[in-house]
Every structure is written in C-alpha cells, then in structure tokens.
Amino acid sequence: MAPIGAGAGAPHSRIMGVGAYRPSRIVPNSEVVDAIDSSDEWIQQRSGIKQRRFATDEETIQMMSVASSRIAIERAGITPDQIDCVLVATVSHLLQTPAIAPAIATELGTEHAAAFDISAACAGFCHGVALGSDMVRGGSARHVLVIGVERLSDITDMTDRGTAFIFADGAGAVVIGPSQTPGIGPVVWGSDGEQYDLIRQREDWRDVVGSDDSPGSGVMPHLTMQGNPVFRWASFTMAKVALEALDAAGVTAADLDVFVPHQANMRIIDAMARSMKLPEHVRIARDVAEQGNTSAASVPLALDRMIEEGDARSGDTALLIAFGAGLAYAAQVVTVP
Amino acid sequence: MATTEEIRADLADIVNEVAGVDADDVQLDKSFVDDLDVDSLSMVEVVVAAEEKFGVTIPDDEVKNLKTVGDAVAYIERAQG
Numbered sequence: 001m002a003p004i005g006a007g008a009g010a011p012h013s014r015i016m017g018v019g020a021y022r023p024s025r026i027v028p029n030s031e032v033v034d035a036i037d038s039s040d041e042w043i044q045q046r047s048g049i050k051q052r053r054f055a056t057d058e059e060t061i062q063m064m065s066v067a068s069s070r071i072a073i074e075r076a077g078i079t080p081d082q083i084d085c086v087l088v089a090t091v092s093h094l095l096q097t098p099a100i101a102p103a104i105a106t107e108l109g110t111e112h113a114a115a116f117d118i119s120a121a122c123a124g125f126c127h128g129v130a131l132g133s134d135m136v137r138g139g140s141a142r143h144v145l146v147i148g149v150e151r152l153s154d155i156t157d158m159t160d161r162g163t164a165f166i167f168a169d170g171a172g173a174v175v176i177g178p179s180q181t182p183g184i185g186p187v188v189w190g191s192d193g194e195q196y197d198l199i200r201q202r203e204d205w206r207d208v209v210g211s212d213d214s215p216g217s218g219v220m221p222h223l224t225m226q227g228n229p230v231f232r233w234a235s236f237t238m239a240k241v242a243l244e245a246l247d248a249a250g251v252t253a254a255d256l257d258v259f260v261p262h263q264a265n266m267r268i269i270d271a272m273a274r275s276m277k278l279p280e281h282v283r284i285a286r287d288v289a290e291q292g293n294t295s296a297a298s299v300p301l302a303l304d305r306m307i308e309e310g311d312a313r314s315g316d317t318a319l320l321i322a323f324g325a326g327l328a329y330a331a332q333v334v335t336v337p
Numbered sequence: 338m339a340t341t342e343e344i345r346a347d348l349a350d351i352v353n354e355v356a357g358v359d360a361d362d363v364q365l366d367k368s369f370v371d372d373l374d375v376d377s378l379s380m381v382e383v384v385v386a387a388e389e390k391f392g393v394t395i396p397d398d399e400v401k402n403l404k405t406v407g408d409a410v411a412y413i414e415r416a417q418g
Contacts (some may be wrong), residue, residue, distance in 0.1 A: 046378070229397050232381045267378050274382075 009139035014183025017067035019071030020304035030083035048266020052168035052292025064171035084141035089124025122324025130187035148296035166290030172300025185249030235271035245331035263288035365407035
C-alpha cells in the first residue's frame with residue numbers, strides 16, 4: 001500500500017470580506033396587497049416587512065451573484081484567481097442541472113475553481129460557511145467564495161396570503177480564507193425530515209407536466225409554507241440551536257456583539273431574541289423590514305447592511321443562524337471582517 | 338394542584354409579556370383574537386410559554402380550539418390532570 005500524502009490546511013479560517021447585491025426594483029407592500037386582499041398595516045404587523053426588492057429580467061441569479069461576489073472579493077483583498085472553490089446556496093436557479101456555480105466561477109475569472117450548488121434552502125448560506133471553513137482548514141481550498149442568492153419572486157404565488165408578502169430577491173457573498181486565529185466557530189447544524197412538508201415546492205415537476213392521461217397544470221410549482229408550525233419551530237427550537245452554537249464556540253451571550261438570524265420574519269426574529277434572552281447590548285439584524293425574506297441570501301445581505309450602517313464592526317463577535325425548508329438549519333459564531 | 342384562578346393569573350402574565358395586553362384584561366370569558374387582539378403568531382408564543390410554565394403539551398392542532406382564555410385554562414387543567 002503506497003502512503004498517501006495528507007495535504008495541509010490552514011490552522012484556522014475566517015470571513016475575509018462580505019458583499020451584497022440588492023435588486024433595483026423596490027416593491028412596497030401597496031404593490032402586493034391587492035392580490036392577497038390584505039393591507040400594508042396587516043403585512044407590517046404580521047411580518048415587520050415594509051418593502052422588498054424584486055429582480056428585473058436582467059438581474060439573473062448569475063448576474064446578482066457575480067455583482068455581490070466582486071465586492072466581497074475586493075473587500076477580502078484577494079483576486080479571483082486565488083479562489084479555489086465557489087459554493088452557491090440557492091433554491092431558485094431553475095435549471096435542474098448544471099449548477100449555476102461553474103458559470104459564476106468562470107465569469108468572475110477564477111482559474112477552474114471547484115464550483116457547485118448547495119440545496120439547503122434558507123439554511124444554505126450557513127451550510128456554505130461551515131463547508132468553506134472546513135475546506136480551508138482541511139486543505140481542500142485556500143480561499144472559498146460562498147454565495148447566497150435567490151429570485152424567489154419567480155417561484156412565489158402572488159395570490160397566496162401565506163407567502164406572497166414574504167419572499168423576495170437578492171444576493172450576498174463572503175470570502176472565507178486562512179487565519180492564524182479562529183474566525184469561524186464550530187457549526188451546529190441538523191435537519192428534521194419529519195417536517196419535510198412544512199415549507200416546500202408545491203408539486204413535483206413531473207406532476208406539472210403531467211401525462212397524456214392526466215395533463216398537469218403547466219403552472220410554475222410555487223413555494224408553500226405552513227406559517228404557524230414554522231413560526232413555532234423557528235422561534236423556539238432554533239433559539240436553542242443558536243445558544244448551542246455559542247456554547248460550541250466557547251462564548252456566552254454576554255460576549256456577543258451582533259446577532260444575524262435568517263431574515264424570515266420580524267416576528268420570528270423578535271421571538272427568538274426573547275427566547276434566547278439576549279442581552280440589550282447585542283445588535284440584531286433587521287434587514288427583513290426593507291428586503292423581505294430572501295432565503296439563502298438573507299444572512300449575508302443582513303450582515304452587509306449592519307457593516308455598512310456601522311452596527312457590525314471589524315472584530316465584532318457575531319452569531320449567524322439560518323433555517324428553513326427540509327427542515328434544515330445551521331449556526332455558527334464568526335468574527336466580523 | 339393549581340387552582341383555576343392561579344392558572345388564569347399565570348397565563349395572564351404570559352399574555353402580558355408576549356402581547357403587551359394588560360394582565361387584568363385576561364379574564365376567562367375573553368377571546369384571544371377578538372377581545373385581546375392576540376394574533377395567531379402571538380398565540381403560538383403564548384402556547385409555548387404556557388407549555389413550559391405548566392409542564393403540559395399543547396399540539397398545533399389543538400391551538401385553534403383555544404378561542405377564549407377559559408378554553409386555554411380548562412385545557413391546561415385537563416392536561417395537568
């Protein structure tokens with residue numbers, strides 16, 4: 001048996017730069033209320049959402065990904081050829097195959113970086129951060145680009161009272177690279193397939209197409225969500241997971257500067273913070289008010305806004321948690337770049 | 338064993354904390370939605386807090402049957418059995 005070389009990774013990993021792309025078209029609640037017989041007041045009371053952004057035809061998954069990534073790469077102080085792997089978390093790239101990641105990697109100018117998509121819905125970005133961190137430490141990549149990107153407006157039923165006012169579009173990206181000190185804590189993650197149907201694509205593509213005997217609807221299979229059970233799971237079960245991520249990183253809530261939960265709904269964010277008994281000084285991401293729920297893009301978009309507005313400063317300790325369809329979830333403590 | 342009034346008072350504190358409703362308004366004949374303005378998401382928070390406080394389980398399917406404070410107190414009393 002020939003000895004196999006083990007390769008060598010970095011001692012630790014960190015987030016080196018964050019970038020975001022917010023689509024150009026701002027959609028206030030007044031634009032979505034008629035189709036769901038609702039009101040601005042009801043939407044704000046129910047979700048804290050004041051407006052969201054929908055991508056135009058030109059603002060494709062690839063275009064938004066590249067735009068947010070270029071900013072993240074520049075802020076990381078590296079060049080695209082230094083990126084060894086591109087991970088794209090998304091549920092709204094509407095080609096079954098190939099993944100969108102290789103196209104993004106090439107447009108960015110990487111040199112044949114490994115590139116693939118992650119299917120973990122709203123939790124996908126934090127899954128990507130965990131994978132990227134482990135790749136850097138394991139020696140599979142020196143720099144990993146992790147992108148969360150969605151065009152949920154393509155797969156939202158604008159007449160569904162449960163989801164039409166929630167989902168939105170956008171992209172966020174981070175570069176993960178080597179570090180002498182720990183900048184990304186251990187991930188706490190998992191899944192719960194017993195609740196597989198709580199958030200899901202309404203029907204299988206084969207049912208959409210149908211057969212000669214029973215033709216399908218031919219209608220885009222939209223996302224569906226059972227709001228109250230999701231609220232319960234997200235607000236309470238996920239609060240426990242968030243606290244476990246603090247424990248895993250050896251920090252306490254008192255050590256925390258910033259909390260960036262998945263921007264699902266302001267009511268979930270508030271309930272989580274109450275349930276976790278976060279100290280007053282912890283600044284909490286509330287990007288959902290302006291951006292809606294952008295699934296895999298929500299955590300990097302929210303982190304980017306906090307950095308831009310001075311609520312998250314370089315060296316701050318931040319807790320990230322993302323959760324969604326699957327059900328799937330992932331959380332980790334990171335140092336703000 | 339807690340009395341009906343004790344359960345009501347503890348539940349009133351929970352409703353106050355979650356939804357900001359004056360605890361004195363949380364009386365047995367009051368409807369969560371119509372009288373106290375507790376919407377379905379706040380109701381989920383009330384239920385989870387009540388589960389912890391009273392050591393009972395209140396499944397999602399059951400929550401829709403708890404229309405009044407009295408319904409909730411009666412459910413908790415039965416569940417504590």
